[in-house]
Amino acid sequence: MDAKQILTLIETEKIEYVDFRIVDMLGRQHHVTIPAYAVDEETFVNGVAFDGSSLIGYRGIEASDMVMMPDPASAFVDPFVEAPTLNIVCDILDPDGTVYERDPRSIAKKAEDYLKATGLATAAYFGPESEFFIFDNVRYSSGPDGSYFHIDSEEAYWNTGAEGKNLGYKVRNKGGYFPVQPTDTQTDIRNEMSTLMSQAGLKVERHHHEVATAGQAEINFRFDTLTRTADNLLLFKYIVRNVAAKYGKTATFMPKPIVGDNGSGMHVHQSLFNGDTPLFYEKGAYANLSEMALHYIGGILHHAPALIALTNPSTNSFKRLVPGYEAPVNLVFSKGNRSAAVRIPVAAVTPKSARVEFRTPDSTANPYLAFAAMLMAGLDGIKRKLDPRELGYGPVDKNIYELSDVEKHEIRSVPGSLGEALDALEADHDFLLEGDVFTKDVIDNWISLKRAEIQQVERTVNPKEYELYYDL
Structure with missing residues (x-):
């Protein structure tokens, strides 16, 4: 849609308010609501003013005037507000009309522009699988x-002995993959989430209960171009949270909210196209992958320690990324091993669906920054012809847990903490600066924000410390 079509929609659907949305550096959305009668074509030319000093990671109070510039193509009718309301995602501009360099959405768009400028491809497609708990x-x-x-959940295994009315159908620890009702108590909730996502423009492919107890879920929606997929992921999270609230429940995308059971990841499927031509497919090659796709994988794995500072940017992320479990901590690629950082889907794959799956990320990532960084790493691999086979990244199609100690020792792992990942990003970020997609200021600002989070966590007394040390 363009601005005129938006104004027509406002009239025909009797829209009363227009909600303009932006995202801060950490990935949280913010909004300002304007009566529909005050929105006109000039709104889409001049934008909407706001105070940037009140958002994490943006401007100081001495230079806080900023502009939201609406993207008409992102509009959808909000199903959770009583008054008919149209939501529109915005880019962030400086008062002079130039792109604000710390705007995550603008960084994602610059990554797509850089891809086209390289001549390697015309589009990058991303498809995240964002798991969550209800x-x-x-x-x-x-x-x-x-x-x-x-935390508590009616289907959690720790409630088998709960007093009062208890029907006994509980999801066992690590036993939540695909159970039917009544064990799966959340089918209706996921159905409603999926319906509203479809009405808002997402193409839902399937949904199901995930492995963990206590309401772990997954809803998959169809891939799209980089920036649009990041828009869609924020819309996805918005709908999940609000439908859960409607049912008197709460949804979280934290990677590891439960001790001793599976965490929530965000496996990210990626591919490059030149027009309608897929660039990651070569029939008969390993997993039917082209050399370009292998070099893309080489870039992802080579830069993975630094990437993880953007794709797994919380201290909680590393409660999930623990060696010895199913978590994708091994910096190798494989067509079948789900503990590999990069997996190649091979079931029911066509030339156009050939893709690589980076399994390490989680949903605490700001999707604009994370997707842009993954693309930049992959493009660096293509330009430098980084062959993951020659660099020692596999393929490893055996069960990693059954390898000998010598074989395991040769497999590199992801950083063990957010601090280690930030150290890696400080040492390896030139690939992000290509084409001015990221700037040194953005990277330094990100590292500063995240180191401050680490300090907060490290300085907080943990209940486990009482258990370990109180009587010493």
């Missing part, structure tokens, strides 16, 4: 007098 209750506190969290 809980019935969550409580947490972190203060000088105490620190704790407590």
